[in-house]
Amino acid sequence: MDTRQTELALAHVNDAYSIATMSRDIIEHGLRWNWTPERVGRCVLSPDINVVTAKNGGEVIGFGIMLYGQSKAHLNLLGVDASWRSYGIGHRLLTWLEECAITAGLESCQLELRETNHHARKFYLQHGYGELERVSNYYQQKEDAIRLTKPLRESFNPNDDTFVLLTK
Numbered sequence: 001m002d003t004r005q006t007e008l009a010l011a012h013v014n015d016a017y018s019i020a021t022m023s024r025d026i027i028e029h030g031l032r033w034n035w036t037p038e039r040v041g042r043c044v045l046s047p048d049i050n051v052v053t054a055k056n057g058g059e060v061i062g063f064g065i066m067l068y069g070q071s072k073a074h075l076n077l078l079g080v081d082a083s084w085r086s087y088g089i090g091h092r093l094l095t096w097l098e099e100c101a102i103t104a105g106l107e108s109c110q111l112e113l114r115e116t117n118h119h120a121r122k123f124y125l126q127h128g129y130g131e132l133e134r135v136s137n138y139y140q141q142k143e144d145a146i147r148l149t150k151p152l153r154e155s156f157n158p159n160d161d162t163f164v165l166l167t168k
Contacts (some may be wrong), residue, residue: 073101
């Protein structure tokens with residue numbers, strides 16, 4: 001795999017179907033499809049959300065969706081096609097989205113992942129995220145989640161009662 005040809009850029013509405021089907025296949029497997037092309041398309045058009053793609057040869061091989069709040073960011077989705085994993089694509093996507101949050105002056109980034117997704121958990125822990133809590137039945141009342149957070153500024157306190165989950 002030649003990652004030198006991989007380009008990161010803000011997604012276009014015409015990328016919504018590729019992103020949504022990747023989400024369905026690699027993130028939402030076993031669940032009802034929640035991140036449909038319509039929903040991803042709305043995210044692409046939202047001024048409060050960045051949808052970034054990693055493309056190689058014009059094909060979407062990875063993506064990330066991050067919501068930016070007043071003081072916190074929430075990583076909604078991050079996925080890389082199985083054949084492109086272990087080439088640093090996920091790292092590049094996450095770093096790009098976090099740098100946007102830092103530039104915006106946000107305090108922290110939060111996300112949830114399936115409790116059983118040990119590879120993703122390891123990935124985020126290696127990128128400075130810490131586990132906040134376990135959330136029972138988070139995924140369609142079927143599966144538990146682990147909520148993680150990462151400080152983006154030194155003054156961040158995850159126990160501050162103003163720390164809230166940002167969702168759409």
